[in-house]
Amino acid sequence: MFGHHRNDKGRDDPDDLVLEPRDVTFDWSNLPTHWVPDEPLVTHTCNVLHLLLPAGERWFVDLFTRAVPLIKDDRLREDVLGFIGQETLHARSHQGVLDHWKTRGIDTDPYVAQIEWMFRAALGDRELPAKRREEWLIERLAIVAAIEHITATLGNWALNSPALDAAKADPTMLDLLRWHGAEEVVHRAVAFDLFTHLDGRYLHRARAMLTTAPIMLWLWVRGIAFLMRTDPELGGRVKPRWRHYFRASRRHLLPPAHQLVGQTLNYCRPSYHPSKEFSTGQAVAYLASSPAATAAAV
Amino acid sequence: MDDYQIPPPDLRGRAHADRMFRMLGALVTGYEWLANGAHSRRPSTQRVDRDLNLVVDEIRIEGQNVRSYRLVAAGGEKLPSWQPGCHLDVLLPTGRRRQYSLCGDPRDRGSYRIAVRRIDTGAGGSRELHDSVGTGCALTVRGPRNGFPYVRADRYLFIAGGIGITPILPMVKQAAADGAQWQLVYTGRSRASMPFLDELSALDPARVRLRPYDEFGFPASGSELLQYAPNQATVYCCGPAPIIANVRRDLPDSAAQALHFERFTTPPIVDGRPFEIALTRSNRVLTVPADRSALDVIRQQIPDIAYSCQRGFCGTCRSRVISGEVDHRDRVLTDGERTDTMTICVSRSRGDRIVLDL
Ligand SMILES: [Fe+2]
Ligand SMILES: [Fe+2]
Numbered sequence: 001m002f003g004h005h006r007n008d009k010g011r012d013d014p015d016d017l018v019l020e021p022r023d024v025t026f027d028w029s030n031l032p033t034h035w036v037p038d039e040p041l042v043t044h045t046c047n048v049l050h051l052l053l054p055a056g057e058r059w060f061v062d063l064f065t066r067a068v069p070l071i072k073d074d075r076l077r078e079d080v081l082g083f084i085g086q087e088t089l090h091a092r093s094h095q096g097v098l099d100h101w102k103t104r105g106i107d108t109d110p111y112v113a114q115i116e117w118m119f120r121a122a123l124g125d126r127e128l129p130a131k132r133r134e135e136w137l138i139e140r141l142a143i144v145a146a147i148e149h150i151t152a153t154l155g156n157w158a159l160n161s162p163a164l165d166a167a168k169a170d171p172t173m174l175d176l177l178r179w180h181g182a183e184e185v186v187h188r189a190v191a192f193d194l195f196t197h198l199d200g201r202y203l204h205r206a207r208a209m210l211t212t213a214p215i216m217l218w219l220w221v222r223g224i225a226f227l228m229r230t231d232p233e234l235g236g237r238v239k240p241r242w243r244h245y246f247r248a249s250r251r252h253l254l255p256p257a258h259q260l261v262g263q264t265l266n267y268c269r270p271s272y273h274p275s276k277e278f279s280t281g282q283a284v285a286y287l288a289s290s291p292a293a294t295a296a297a298v
Numbered sequence: 299m300d301d302y303q304i305p306p307p308d309l310r311g312r313a314h315a316d317r318m319f320r321m322l323g324a325l326v327t328g329y330e331w332l333a334n335g336a337h338s339r340r341p342s343t344q345r346v347d348r349d350l351n352l353v354v355d356e357i358r359i360e361g362q363n364v365r366s367y368r369l370v371a372a373g374g375e376k377l378p379s380w381q382p383g384c385h386l387d388v389l390l391p392t393g394r395r396r397q398y399s400l401c402g403d404p405r406d407r408g409s410y411r412i413a414v415r416r417i418d419t420g421a422g423g424s425r426e427l428h429d430s431v432g433t434g435c436a437l438t439v440r441g442p443r444n445g446f447p448y449v450r451a452d453r454y455l456f457i458a459g460g461i462g463i464t465p466i467l468p469m470v471k472q473a474a475a476d477g478a479q480w481q482l483v484y485t486g487r488s489r490a491s492m493p494f495l496d497e498l499s500a501l502d503p504a505r506v507r508l509r510p511y512d513e514f515g516f517p518a519s520g521s522e523l524l525q526y527a528p529n530q531a532t533v534y535c536c537g538p539a540p541i542i543a544n545v546r547r548d549l550p551d552s553a554a555q556a557l558h559f560e561r562f563t564t565p566p567i568v569d570g571r572p573f574e575i576a577l578t579r580s581n582r583v584l585t586v587p588a589d590r591s592a593l594d595v596i597r598q599q600i601p602d603i604a605y606s607c608q609r610g611f612c613g614t615c616r617s618r619v620i621s622g623e624v625d626h627r628d629r630v631l632t633d634g635e636r637t638d639t640m641t642i643c644v645s646r647s648r649g650d651r652i653v654l655d656l
Contacts (some may be wrong), residue, residue: 014447085606
């Protein structure tokens, strides 16, 4: 009767959180092109998030909305509904950056069109019989769970990145990344738990990550190159180089490769559960002081 | 539906479709083929029962109109663990569902304690508990869930208003046990109406500040309460909506640096009029009373309906309107969208009836 899959990692970290979206807004009117001053590669590596997330998170929301009727666990349903609202606001907030760029003459449409195609067409719905339609939905939920582990990893990194403050990164952009990162950490188990509830086959889970992670890396590399080509202040003169990334990550301005690879492999361990990673308490504490989250209308 | 056979245009504007994305499309096709392979069948989804069957073990008077209920498992089992800030969803015998903060000791795995103030003008949940739930009564609850997470910090200011002391009480005890630097400001109509003064008297009196309205007046500002904040304190605030609003507003001018708050009531429906909703797909007509939302009523009939914020900003619950004039109360839909959609969590009908494609 009282079976309850909770991790017993100690009473210190808050658990069983109610997930609620926050009605945040961000003002980009003073956003410099290189919002990490003199660090175009760092700036654009983070900027790829704005290219990927609006389309990606709307896709999550779409899939999750259609998964709701399959759920036979009221508590998980509450989590999924909270997740949907949070991801909706994430997509909207990153879209705000794209809209701002457009007013400054930076056109990201060609790249974004490809991402839209990937999520909406390649990974979209098919004319399928009902049973196979459901299988295709759940197979894609495995991909969402894999991506959610990556977003939680990045979110956790963003919450622990004092080097960006020291580099005088734009405070509004840092708040966007950390507010989003904090909500990713807080809801990190939802997609995993949903996949586990509806399917849970280890092979499908691991396969989703091993396919997704290299594609994400590829999209990131392409996105950085695209943004550096389009950057009006660089004028195509500066090319992204791997050694620039390694230099920046050594200075803690970007997440280190070993952490990203390590977390990818960690997800593929059979005993993995998102609640064993990262600190909900740290994320909750950030949300209680984030300028955008504390200003959100309630 | 976009055609996934046709990859998107090339990134540099060349005439052919993007070659890499053509490969990505092929990869997805292969992935789908794998997914359809018959190597293992997807296990069927098991229904998960979240109900806890509890029994009222003891009822105590904690203040004017305030009673606490000690709940134990009907079979005497250990209860799920909880943390300060957690609440239970209590299903009352008449079917009402109410949330009450846990205010006992988290280390006690044998019982839960909730405290309830009887509100004569309320929707009836508290009256029902006070009047018809006695010792030995069975109660079904869900949870615990945490809507007000308590996070470790070195310095705290706790602000409680009236029955808002319930989630704060275990936090204060935890902070005291951890040796944190903390202050509690506790307001309420009068000392007699403020529950748990006896338990608070066991704590360091220099840290507990009682400010009943009949002695100090209703707090005129947030600053009046925030003045007790230790430097860089984390504030936990639970109480009447005006107190929370004032504390939120004045926080930037205080010594505190973070604010966690929990409201006990959902925002009231302003100028609500009852109306009917006809649902075409499920072929039903429902009546929305003045004090409930359309979502609330529809959800009882369609439990799988998607919604999220319940405050009209996320847009998850948008539904297609077939006919009827909508009183749009959301802050998300564009004028164009408002011509044929509404967010059912906050928006209502201007007329007597609205027809939805649900
Ligand atoms: Fe997100
Ligand atoms: Fe997420």
